[in-house]
Amino acid sequence: MVAVEILLQVFIIFVAAKVAGEVAMRLGVPVVVGELLVGVAIGPYALGWAGTPGAGLVAVFHDERLATEVLHGALDVLAQLGVVILLFVVGLETHLHDVLRVGGRAAAVALGGVLLPLALGYGFGLAVGETWASALFLGAALVATSVGITARVLGEMGQLRTTAARIVLGAAVIDDVLGILVLSIVAGLVQGGLSLLGVAILAAEAAGFTAFVALVGRHVIRQYDVHLERLRLPDASFAVALAVCLGLAALAGLVGLAGIIGAFLAGVIFAEARDHESLERQAHTLYDVLVPFFFVVSGMRVDPALLAQPQIAIFAGVVALLAVVGKVVGCGLASLGLDGRTIAVVAVGMVPRGEVGLVVAGIGRSAGAISDAVFAVIAIMSIVTALIVPPVLSRLLRPPKEPPGASG
C-alpha cells in the first residue's frame, strides 16, 4: 500500500482537528479557531507532522518534489471536498423565503457590512504597496460574516428571538451570498485582468448563474420528491443532492466563477426539498468528517515565523482592526434609527469572520494572487475577529434592567 503514509497523515490531521475543536469548544472559542491553530502547529512550518512527505513516501516516488506534490494533492482533494460540503451545508441552512422575509433592514445591514470592509481592505492593500489583485482578495476576505459564532452566543443567552438577532441572522445570510458573489468576481478579474468591462461581465455572469440555478433549481425541486418516487429512487436522494453539489461546483469552476458558489447554490436548492431534514443529517455527517481538513490544511499553510516579523505582525494587526471597524461602522450606520442596544448588538454581532474569508484567501493563494504573508494575515484576522466577539457580545447582551418576565 503506497498510501500508508498518506493514511497516517490523514489520521493525524483528523485527530488533531477533533481534539483541537473539542478543546476550543470547552474554552468557549470557535471550533474553526482550534482547527486553524492546530493546523499551524502540526504543519510543515512547525512540528512537521503533516504536509511534508516522510522518507517512505519519497522512496516510493524516488523524488522529493513528486512525493510532496502527490501528498499535497491528496490532502488538497480532502480539503476541497470539505469546503464544497461546508458551502453546501451553509446553502442547505439558507431558506430563501426567510431571507426575503427579514426585509430591508437586514439587507441594508448586509450591504453596509460588505461595502465598507471591501473598500477598506482594498484601499489599505493598495496603500501598503500590494498589487491590485492582492488588495482585491484582501478586501474580499473581509466581506463575509461568520455568523455561527454570534448565533451561538445569542442562543446561549436566550436572545435568538430579539430584533437584533433577526437582523444579524438575516443579514449574515445575504452577506454570505454577497461574499460569494464578490469572490466570484474577484477571482474572475484576477484571471482576466482588471477592467470595468470585466467587472460588469463577471458580475452579470455571477448574477446570471445564481439566478438561473435558483430559478431552474426551485422549479425542479418542487417536483423532486414526485420524480424520486416515480423513478423509485427514495434512498438515492442524498446521492442525487451530492452529485448536483459536486456538479454545480465543477460547473461554476469551469465557467470561471468560484467553485463554492455552485456548492452553495446546490444547498439553497435542496433546502426546498421535502426530505431536506434527512439531507441535512447526512450532509452533517460528511461535514464532520471532511470540513476539518479544510481548516487544518489552511492552518498548515501559515508560517508562524512570518508573524515574528514586526512588519507583518503590524500588517495583521491593522487588517484585523479594519475588519472590526468596517463591520461595526458599516452595519452600525445601516442600523441607525433602531434603539442603541440593538445597534450595538448588530454592529458587534456582524464582526466575526471565518470560513468564507479563509476560502477567499485559499483561492487567492492558489491563483498566485496573494503571498504567503497576506494569507497568514487573513488567517490571523479570522482568528482575532472570532476570538474578540463572544466576550464583547455577552457583555452587551447581559439582561437589561427590565423586571424579570417582561420580555417576550
Added chain:
Amino acid sequence: MVAVEILLQVFIIFVAAKVAGEVAMRLGVPVVVGELLVGVAIGPYALGWAGTPGAGLVAVFHDERLATEVLHGALDVLAQLGVVILLFVVGLETHLHDVLRVGGRAAAVALGGVLLPLALGYGFGLAVGETWASALFLGAALVATSVGITARVLGEMGQLRTTAARIVLGAAVIDDVLGILVLSIVAGLVQGGLSLLGVAILAAEAAGFTAFVALVGRHVIRQYDVHLERLRLPDASFAVALAVCLGLAALAGLVGLAGIIGAFLAGVIFAEARDHESLERQAHTLYDVLVPFFFVVSGMRVDPALLAQPQIAIFAGVVALLAVVGKVVGCGLASLGLDGRTIAVVAVGMVPRGEVGLVVAGIGRSAGAISDAVFAVIAIMSIVTALIVPPVLSRLLRPPKEPPGASG
C-alpha cells in the same frame, strides 16, 4: 482553484458510480459489478473521462507525469478511504458473539472454502509461470466470499432463517476474517521474501494484532459509553470511532500488515458499543459517498484490451472456474452430512467474490507483485462469480415440494 479539474473528475466518478449502481440493482446484478464496469468504461483505457489529467491540469504543473501522479494521488486517497470505510462497516456488522454461536459447521465450511481456493489459485499461478508472489496474491484473492449477494437472494426468497442461510452467513464472516489474515500474511511475505519462518512470524503477528486489538478493544468498549458521558463527548462518538478506524488502519500498515485489517478490527470493536446503531447509520452515509470510489478506481485500472488477448481471456476463464470449483468443493465437502439441498445452497452461496478479492488485487498491484493482466483477471473473476450465483441460487431455493406452511 487548481482543483477544478480534479473536482470535475470526482464528480464524474461519483455520478458514474451511482448511475451504474442503480442500473445494476435494477438488472438484479450486484452494485459492485456495475461500479467496476463503469470504471473500466470511463477509465484511461476506454473513454478517458477520468484517470488522465486534462490540458488544464498539465498546464498547472508544467509537466504531464507530475500532473498524472497528483491526479492519481488525489483519486487514490478517496479510494483508500473508501476501502477503509468498507472494511470498517464490514467489521461493524460482524458481531463476535454471533460468530462464536454459529459453531463448528460454519467454521468448517469457512475453512474448506478458504484453503481449497487458496491452494488452487496458488498452484495454478505457479503452473502458468507466474512468480510465487503473484501466485500467492492470486490465491489470496480467491479466498473471501462476498456474502452480500447471497444474503440478498436469500432475503428476497424469504430463506434467511434456514440452516443453509445461517451456515452461509456465519461462514462468510469467519471467511472475511481468514481472508484478511491471509492477505496480511501474503502482503508481508511479498515484502520480506518467502520463507517458512516468515510465514510463521507474519501469521503470529497478524493473529497477535487481531487478538490484542480484539481483547483490549472489547475491554475498552465495555466502558466506552460511560467514558463518553464522563468526558461529555456524546456527539463525538462517530468522530472517535472514525479516528480509531483510521489509526488502527495506519498502525496495521506501519507494522507490515494490510491497513484494512485495522479498519476491520475497529469495526468489530465498535460493533459492541452501546450506540452502534447510530455509528452504523453515520458510517453508511460515508460508505455511500466513498466506497464507490474504490470500485470505480479499481475498474479504471483494468485495460479491456487485455481481455481481447486470447491467452489472458483463457487465463481469466480458468481462474473464474477455479474460484467456483474451489468454493463449491471446499464448502460442499465441509457440509457433508447435511441434507442435499442444504449442501447445494451452502456450496453455491459461498461462491461470489467481490470487495475483499479486489482489495487483495489492488494491494498486490501497488506492491508491484501482480501485473496489470493478473489484476484484470481477478476483476473479471469477481464479476463472473458475482453474476452467475443469483440465478443458480434462486433455482436451488425454489419452494420445495412440501405442503405450504410446513417449514419453520
